[in-house]
Each structure stands twice: as C-alpha cells, then as structure tokens.
Amino acid sequence: MHLLKRFSNETAREYAYRMLRDNIISLELVPGSTASVYELSEKLGISRTPVREALLELNRTGIIEVYPQKGNVISYIDFEAANEARFLRLAIERAILEEVCDLVTEKDFEELEFNIQLQKVALQNHHTDKLLELDNEFHLKLFQIANKERLFYIKDSLYIHFDRIRSIRLAAINDDRIVCEHKKIIKALKDKNKEELRHAIDSHLSGYSKEEQDTIRKAYPEYFLENQIK
Incomplete structure (x- = not known):
C-alpha cells in the first residue's frame, strides 16, 4: 500500500478515505482483497474509527463490499x-x-x-x-x-x-x-x-x-x- 503525507487540514477520516481511494484506483489494493480495519489503522497511523468511516463511505459507492465471513472486500472491476x-x-x-x-x-x-x-x-x-x-x-x-x-x-x-x-x-x-x-x-x-x-x-x-x-x-x-x- 502506497502512503502519502497527511495534509495539515485533513481529518483522520479524510486521510483514510484518500489513501484507500488512491490505492484502490492504482490497484495497490487489488480487486478481491480484504481491507482489514486493524491493519489499515496500523499502516495509516490513525485509530480504527476513521478507517471504519472511510470504508463505510466507500461501501456506499460500491467499490468496497461487506461480507459476513470475509469483512471488507475490494470489489471486482465491473x-x-x-x-x-x-x-x-x-x-x-x-x-x-x-x-x-x-x-x-x-x-x-x-x-x-x-x-x-x-x-x-x-x-x-x-x-x-x-x-x-x-x-x-x-x-x-x-x-x-x-x-x-x-x-x-x-x-x-x-x-x-x-x-x-x-x-x-x-x-x-x-x-x-x-x-x-x-x-x-x-x-x-x-x-x-x-x-x-x-x-x-x-x-x-x-x-x-x-x-x-x-x-x-x-x-x-x-x-x-x-x-x-x-
């Protein structure tokens, strides 16, 4: 996962969303892979709550899908x-x-x-x-x-x-x-x-x-x- 510096006026949720979005588009986060809240919060250096909020926002677009057993999954290309x-x-x-x-x-x-x-x-x-x-x-x-x-x-x-x-x-x-x-x-x-x-x-x-x-x-x-x- 490729990380960029957090902007000074950027909230933790906004930063998490931007990093997730950019890495999904660039295919650093490949279709079908899981997006663990714990692992993402560790990599981004922020708490889990803003990561969950960013994943929820991406779920609304259909680019993240949620499954009972697998959790958050990057959607396949359609x-x-x-x-x-x-x-x-x-x-x-x-x-x-x-x-x-x-x-x-x-x-x-x-x-x-x-x-x-x-x-x-x-x-x-x-x-x-x-x-x-x-x-x-x-x-x-x-x-x-x-x-x-x-x-x-x-x-x-x-x-x-x-x-x-x-x-x-x-x-x-x-x-x-x-x-x-x-x-x-x-x-x-x-x-x-x-x-x-x-x-x-x-x-x-x-x-x-x-x-x-x-x-x-x-x-x-x-x-x-x-x-x-x-």
Missing part, C-alpha cells in the same frame, strides 16, 4: 459500473468546457501545455501512476478555470469505478491516447470552437472499444467481476 460513472463525468465536463471556452487565458494555456509536456515524459518512462496523476491535474485545471473547483472534488467518489478502469488501461495498453486527446481539447479552446470542443471531450471520455476491453481483460483476468461469476 465495466457497467465504470460506464455509469463515465456517463456522469462526460455530462459534467461538457458543461465545464463550455464555460472554460469563454474564460481561458494565455496563462492557463501555458499551464495546460506544460502539463502535457510532463505527460509525455511520464508516458515515455512508463510511469503510469504519474501519467494518471497528471491527467487528473489537467482536468482539475479546467474546473479551476471555470471556477468550479469544488465540483471537481465532490464528484471524486462518483468516478472511482471509471478511474480504476483508466488506471488499468494505462498499465495494459501503452499508447499516447491521453496526450493526443488533451492536445485536441487545447486546440479547440484556442480556436474558441465549441463544436470541436464537444467532439474532443466526447472522444476523450467515450469509453473503451471492445478491442481495448478485451486487451484489459486478458492482461488482468483475475480483477474482473464476470470471471468470478463464471
């Missing part, structure tokens, strides 16, 4: 759940980009383009965790430009199923899709072309083709719900 989250994200980001198109400045473009340069470096070095982090920062910047930063964090818990698929795709398929699609978003913003902007975000959040899904399933068959049912 493409249907991920697609529901993707649908919501697409609806929100379409609206965000409409506002960004009217508000974006040259300084904003510089920051977005610098982020893309860092994405290229992460891609070349096969640092998938860093690439996912930079992808998130790119989209956070868009929310900030639209003055909707709080919305970016509110929706976090709703996207977790889709974010886990994003993470596993980066590990299974080594291509520059993210970088290319982010470039298209920036170009449409520079051109003030809202129709092209909609096409760019639709393509970026369109989900995964059957071929991509098959590649991901083949790379990590033990992580998928359908393989457990069989």
Whole structure:
C-alpha cells in the first residue's frame, strides 16, 4: 500500500478515505482483497474509527463490499459500473468546457501545455501512476478555470469505478491516447470552437472499444467481476 503525507487540514477520516481511494484506483489494493480495519489503522497511523468511516463511505459507492465471513472486500472491476460513472463525468465536463471556452487565458494555456509536456515524459518512462496523476491535474485545471473547483472534488467518489478502469488501461495498453486527446481539447479552446470542443471531450471520455476491453481483460483476468461469476 502506497502512503502519502497527511495534509495539515485533513481529518483522520479524510486521510483514510484518500489513501484507500488512491490505492484502490492504482490497484495497490487489488480487486478481491480484504481491507482489514486493524491493519489499515496500523499502516495509516490513525485509530480504527476513521478507517471504519472511510470504508463505510466507500461501501456506499460500491467499490468496497461487506461480507459476513470475509469483512471488507475490494470489489471486482465491473465495466457497467465504470460506464455509469463515465456517463456522469462526460455530462459534467461538457458543461465545464463550455464555460472554460469563454474564460481561458494565455496563462492557463501555458499551464495546460506544460502539463502535457510532463505527460509525455511520464508516458515515455512508463510511469503510469504519474501519467494518471497528471491527467487528473489537467482536468482539475479546467474546473479551476471555470471556477468550479469544488465540483471537481465532490464528484471524486462518483468516478472511482471509471478511474480504476483508466488506471488499468494505462498499465495494459501503452499508447499516447491521453496526450493526443488533451492536445485536441487545447486546440479547440484556442480556436474558441465549441463544436470541436464537444467532439474532443466526447472522444476523450467515450469509453473503451471492445478491442481495448478485451486487451484489459486478458492482461488482468483475475480483477474482473464476470470471471468470478463464471
């Protein structure tokens, strides 16, 4: 389990939730594994109560499941759940980009383009965790430009199923899709072309083709719900 420093203004429950969420998305906590309250509290250096609260919050999203004999278990990957989250994200980001198109400045473009340069470096070095982090920062910047930063964090818990698929795709398929699609978003913003902007975000959040899904399933068959049912 990969641990990061606790923020100064972060409660124990918030810290536990952030660490659990990040490690589930990055697959440090693999699907089907148990999440022991005692072990997690020891690793995080906090009491058991905030860990239980964080697990309960994640249980509401369906990413943690509770079984009488096994306790808290990381859910297996379900493409249907991920697609529901993707649908919501697409609806929100379409609206965000409409506002960004009217508000974006040259300084904003510089920051977005610098982020893309860092994405290229992460891609070349096969640092998938860093690439996912930079992808998130790119989209956070868009929310900030639209003055909707709080919305970016509110929706976090709703996207977790889709974010886990994003993470596993980066590990299974080594291509520059993210970088290319982010470039298209920036170009449409520079051109003030809202129709092209909609096409760019639709393509970026369109989900995964059957071929991509098959590649991901083949790379990590033990992580998928359908393989457990069989």
